[in-house]
Amino acid sequence: MAKVDALAGSRRSKSGWEKGGRPVQRESVRAPDQTWEDELTLQDKPAISLEHVSRRFVIDGRQVTVLDDVSFEVPAHGITAVLGPNGSGKSTLLRLVAGLLTPDSGTIEIGGERVADADQRVGLVFQEPRLLPWRTAIDNVAFPLELAGVSRAERRERATALLDLVGLSAFARAYPQQLSGGMRQRAAIARALARDPQILLLDEPFSALDALTRERFNAELLEIWQRTGTTILIVTHSIAEACFLADEVVVLTARPGRVAARVPVPLGRPRRDDTLDSAAFSRAAATIRAHLSGSPADIAAQEAAAAPVSDVLERAGAPAWFDPFGGPG
Amino acid sequence: MWRTTVLPVLAAAVVFVVTWKVIAVVGNFGVFLPAPEVVGGRFLGAWLDGTMWPHASATLVEIGLGFFVGAGLAVGIGYLVARSRLAERLLSPYIVAAQATPVLVLAPLLVLWLGPGLAPKVVICALIVFFPVAVATMVGIRSVDRRLLELGRSLRASPRQVLVHLELPAALPQILGGMRVGVTLAVIGAIVGEWAGADRGLGVLINIARGSLFDFPLMFATLLTIALIAVVLYLVVLLVERALVGAWR
Ligand SMILES: Nc1ncnc2c1ncn2[C@@H]1O[C@H](COP(=O)(O)OP(=O)(O)O)[C@@H](O)[C@H]1O
Ligand SMILES: [Mg+2]
Numbered sequence: 001m002a003k004v005d006a007l008a009g010s011r012r013s014k015s016g017w018e019k020g021g022r023p024v025q026r027e028s029v030r031a032p033d034q035t036w037e038d039e040l041t042l043q044d045k046p047a048i049s050l051e052h053v054s055r056r057f058v059i060d061g062r063q064v065t066v067l068d069d070v071s072f073e074v075p076a077h078g079i080t081a082v083l084g085p086n087g088s089g090k091s092t093l094l095r096l097v098a099g100l101l102t103p104d105s106g107t108i109e110i111g112g113e114r115v116a117d118a119d120q121r122v123g124l125v126f127q128e129p130r131l132l133p134w135r136t137a138i139d140n141v142a143f144p145l146e147l148a149g150v151s152r153a154e155r156r157e158r159a160t161a162l163l164d165l166v167g168l169s170a171f172a173r174a175y176p177q178q179l180s181g182g183m184r185q186r187a188a189i190a191r192a193l194a195r196d197p198q199i200l201l202l203d204e205p206f207s208a209l210d211a212l213t214r215e216r217f218n219a220e221l222l223e224i225w226q227r228t229g230t231t232i233l234i235v236t237h238s239i240a241e242a243c244f245l246a247d248e249v250v251v252l253t254a255r256p257g258r259v260a261a262r263v264p265v266p267l268g269r270p271r272r273d274d275t276l277d278s279a280a281f282s283r284a285a286a287t288i289r290a291h292l293s294g295s296p297a298d299i300a301a302q303e304a305a306a307a308p309v310s311d312v313l314e315r316a317g318a319p320a321w322f323d324p325f326g327g328p329g
Numbered sequence: 330m331w332r333t334t335v336l337p338v339l340a341a342a343v344v345f346v347v348t349w350k351v352i353a354v355v356g357n358f359g360v361f362l363p364a365p366e367v368v369g370g371r372f373l374g375a376w377l378d379g380t381m382w383p384h385a386s387a388t389l390v391e392i393g394l395g396f397f398v399g400a401g402l403a404v405g406i407g408y409l410v411a412r413s414r415l416a417e418r419l420l421s422p423y424i425v426a427a428q429a430t431p432v433l434v435l436a437p438l439l440v441l442w443l444g445p446g447l448a449p450k451v452v453i454c455a456l457i458v459f460f461p462v463a464v465a466t467m468v469g470i471r472s473v474d475r476r477l478l479e480l481g482r483s484l485r486a487s488p489r490q491v492l493v494h495l496e497l498p499a500a501l502p503q504i505l506g507g508m509r510v511g512v513t514l515a516v517i518g519a520i521v522g523e524w525a526g527a528d529r530g531l532g533v534l535i536n537i538a539r540g541s542l543f544d545f546p547l548m549f550a551t552l553l554t555i556a557l558i559a560v561v562l563y564l565v566v567l568l569v570e571r572a573l574v575g576a577w578r
Contacts, residue, residue, distance in 0.1 A: 098483055118485050130480050134498045134577045144484050147494070175577045313475040320417050320471070 045112045046073035047199055047231035048080075048097060053106035055092055066092050068256040069106070074199075074248075076111075079225065079232040081242035083288060084252030090235040091127070091312075093257070094201045097233065098122050110199060123192030123230070125202040129184035131176040137187045138163060138172040144194040162190040165224060182213050189221075193228060200225075202234040206241070215273070218244050222271060243284045244271060251291045261291040363546045371546035372553050380534075380547075385554055387529040391447065391519040392512075392562070395454020399515070400508055403459045407466025407504075408496075428460040432518065436525035450522030450530075457518035458511040465507025469500030502578060505570045512566050516559045531555050 055067045066089040074080040084090050095101040096108055099119035108115045110122070131140045142159035150158070163169050166186040176184055185205060192200060202221075206214045218241055225232055236242050242249045243265050251260040265284045267275055275281055346365045353364045363371075375381040406424075409416045432453055439449035473496050481491045497504075523532025531551050538548035 100479065100483055118482055120485060124480075124483050126476065126480075128476070130476050132477065132495070132498070134501075134574065143494070147481075147484050147486050147490055177577065313479055320414070 045076070047076040047078070047111060048233060049073035049109045050093075050097070051107050051109075053093075053096060053103045053108060055089070055096060055101065055104050057092075065256040067096075067103075068258050070252075070257065070259055071106075072248075072250050072259060072262055074231055074233055076231055077229050078248070079234065079246045081246035081249045082233065082235045082252060083237070083239065083242045083249055083292070084257060085254045085292070087255050088252040089255070089257035090252065091203050093252075094124070094203050094233070094235055097199075098124055098201055120195065121197060122199045122201050123195065123197030125185075125188050125192045125200065125205045127204045127207060129176070129181075129188040131184055131187055131191075133176050136173050136175055137168055137179065137183075140176070140187055141190045141194055144191060148195065158194065159190075162193055163187075165193070165227065166190045167220070182209055182217065185209065185217070189224065193224075193230070197230060200228075200230045200232045202232065204235050204237060207237055214238075214241070219271075219273070221245065222269075226270070239285050239288050240276065242288065243267075243281055244276060249284070249288055251288055261287070263287050263291065360543075360545050363549060367546050368549040368553065371544075372550035375547060375550050381551070381554060384529055384531050384534040384551075385558070387527075388516075388519050388523070388531040388555075389558065391450040391454055391522065391530065392515045392558070394447070395451045395518055396458050396512055396515040398451060399455030399458030400462045400511055402455065403462035403507070403511075404466050404504060406459075407463040408470055408492075410463070411467040411470035424460065424463060427456065432457060432521050436521050439522070440526040445526045445528070449525065450519055450527070453522040454515045454518035457514045461510040461514065462504065462507040465503045465510075466500060469503030469507075470496055472503070473499040502570075502574050505566065505574065509563060509566045509570075512562045513559050516555060516562070520555065531558075 050073065051071050053067060053070045054065065056063050056065050058064070070093065072080070082090055082093060092101065096103055097110070097115065097119075099115045099117050099122075110119060131137075132143065135143065138156075138159045141162050142155040145155045145158060160169070160172065163172055166189055168183060168186050168190065171179060171183060176187070179187065185208070189202075189205070192202075205221075206217045209217060221232075222245065232245075234242075234245060236245075246265055249263045249265060251263060252258065253260045263284060265280075267278065267280050267284075349365045353362045356362065406416075406420065410420055410424075411417075435456070436449065436453055439452055443449045443452065477495055477499065478491065481495050486494065519530065520532040520535070523530035524536065527533050531554060534551045535548055538544045538551060
């Protein structure tokens, strides 16, 4: 409770971070010719739209379709969750939206514009915090601003406000290995918000946390969403998490990932802990469960195995003459 | 502090000196193995009467220059080899071959080619420092977490920013580990270079003490100086390491 009060306090006290419930736009981050009017007209269009998106990878010398004809859109300021079994291409989907991968076919647009290479309109939160171990929490949060050439004073001010927003002010000077798993993920969320992204992409962000912490983080994520007004696309393994957070849940099939269903979650906001007990919540959860392929036992096993899955990038790279075990080549 | 740090160091020193003394007495090597107190006295004397310093300073300059040139090149080329498959294929055979070529053979040749001055010693030091630092850099850069590199890409970091903010800091512990090995090898490089032809330096002093002066205590005092230089330089690298990566590792 005290934590929520602290967040509410920060909203009023940190000038320059928010005005009228939307983050202040910064020239250093947004294109200078983009004005507030542009911003407003963009809001009529879906913030993210995917049309017939497919993507293949060569795995063990074979072409494997990972995502097949995926279409859905996320309305501006909305929250959409993507749910699917391991290997259904959820991380690939987020990489595509972030512009880190290009689709083999289909189009992806953000605010009506095609996604370009490493799109700056998105903030990314990965499954693991990916903090730079040699930087303190505050310097990690300021890292995107530093790369963008924001002045030191402004970086500091902004990173301080963001740490405040995620409840980490007391740990600004701590190095990642001095923080708990939850605190690291908070810092990662703050970092993703550093450049005022229109869109926040989260890839199973809480899967490494225990169930209780996870529920708390979901509630806090909604708070942050309310404060910043970003559009959120979150990948998750958990039906409960998806229903609690999202307006709509996109259910993917197992490989190849196809859209099995788009399930609306007709729950009001703000959502609280007791939202989880409501009838509408149960209905949405049941619908999603029905759309996930496999028997109920399979699904139970899947949910139990919601432990973090290793990312492709975690695996070893090409060996070399000098480096028999390989690394990034 | 006293019990965990000073005491063991002192104890080890005492054991070392006593063993030396016992061997010197029992072994009956005569002038060829002077007792520790004789060497200790000569060591102090040589430093106080100004015999040691000109030679020690010359050697230190060679080590310093050689280390910086060698380690600097090694970091650059190690990076290149880590990042470019072509560079790896082109360069790695030569890097290994250069390391395996006996410097003892190379040193006199270098003196012939480059003259008896500072240059051949710096080259030999650099050559000998190069390999461990290059391999450490290469392994370090190649093992940079690719997830961090993806983060950099998602933030549109420029190649220079990736190098400065991601790759170098991530590889720094490994690079510094290579430098710890390299700095001690640099000491050997300088001595070998001096043996091949020089008029000043600790290697020269060893030759003078052994050959013309027949002053074995002085020779051992010089060896002691060389050993101390290596220990101090190693500690310097350790301190740099602690300052740069101690906080977060
Ligand atoms: N860059 C890549 N190269 C090759 N295969 C990949 C790559 N990225 C993902 N894959 C493969 O695509 C499949 C889906 O991966 P991913 O999107 O991570 O699934 P999810 O996040 O739903 O578990 C996996 O089999 C994975 O090995
Ligand atoms: Mg994944």
